[in-house]
Amino acid sequence: GAVVSQHPSRVICKSGTSVKIECRSLDFQATTMFWYRQFPKKSLMLMATSNEGSKATYEQGVEKDKFLINHASLTLSTLTVTSAHPEDSSFYICSAVPQVASNQPQHFGDGTRLSIL
Amino acid sequence: DAKTTQPPSMDCAEGRAANLPCNHSTISGNEYVYWYRQIHSQGPQYIIHGLKNNETNEMASLIITEDRKSSTLILPHATLRDTAVYYCIVQFSGSARQLTFGSGTQLTVLP
Numbered sequence: 001g002a003v004v005s006q007h008p009s010r011v012i013c014k015s016g017t018s019v020k021i022e023c024r025s026l027d028f029q030a031t032t033m034f035w036y037r038q039f040p041k042k043s044l045m046l047m048a049t050s051n052e053g054s055k056a057t058y059e060q061g062v063e064k065d066k067f068l069i070n071h072a073s074l075t076l077s078t079l080t081v082t083s084a085h086p087e088d089s090s091f092y093i094c095s096a097v098p099q100v101a102s103n104q105p106q107h108f109g110d111g112t113r114l115s116i117l
Numbered sequence: 118d119a120k121t122t123q124p125p126s127m128d129c130a131e132g133r134a135a136n137l138p139c140n141h142s143t144i145s146g147n148e149y150v151y152w153y154r155q156i157h158s159q160g161p162q163y164i165i166h167g168l169k170n171n172e173t174n175e176m177a178s179l180i181i182t183e184d185r186k187s188s189t190l191i192l193p194h195a196t197l198r199d200t201a202v203y204y205c206i207v208q209f210s211g212s213a214r215q216l217t218f219g220s221g222t223q224l225t226v227l228p
Contacts, residue, residue: 006160043204043220046215109160110159
């Protein structure tokens with residue numbers, strides 16, 4: 001089955017640090033990847049849509065200068081949380097859609113738990 | 118995308134079938150019903166999806182009513198590992214669009 005790998009799984013760092021999270025589709029190519037954020041006891045909320053070779057599309061209220069997204073290849077998207085603060089602590093999850101997407105579901109990574117001290 | 122309604126929580130005895138309902142009364146003709154689940158502290162896991170016909174795979178069965186306004190996910194023999202939040206999502210297929218997650222159903226499988 002389709003596998004999405006997300007790295008790292010957990011990050012603990014000091015306030016002001018920038019953190020990069022990688023999302024890879026291991027056995028398929030993905031023109032589009034999505035980044036979600038999930039706070040405790042809440043559902044997943046879409047942050048941005050990452051498109052290979054073009055700029056990401058951000059949801060309302062998500063700061064594009066704070067959450068930098070790069071989708072340089074068909075198998076890799078990265079999310080960089082710049083100058084992270086405690087309020088950025090959350091569970092970040094990516095998903096990818098197979099390029100040949102007719103009737104194919106999205107597949108999710110296992111998430112990255114970010115804790116900012 | 119059409120909105121879905123699910124009960125917030127359900128319990129099921131281990132070894133018994135778990136039947137999780139979902140209402141999607143505003144579903145349109147081109148929208149599929151997708152089911153995902155999220156085990157604590159993990160990313161969502163795809164389970165099954167369907168358009169009109171009932172579907173079955175190695176994980177579960179999906180029963181969609183004839184009018185397509187509701188569906189039921191069936192886990193035939195629930196195990197403790199099936200304890201998770203189950204999300205029913207309606208979406209057009211074939212388009213790379215984000216999934217809109219509702220609150221889902223917290224299924225607790227009891228020993």
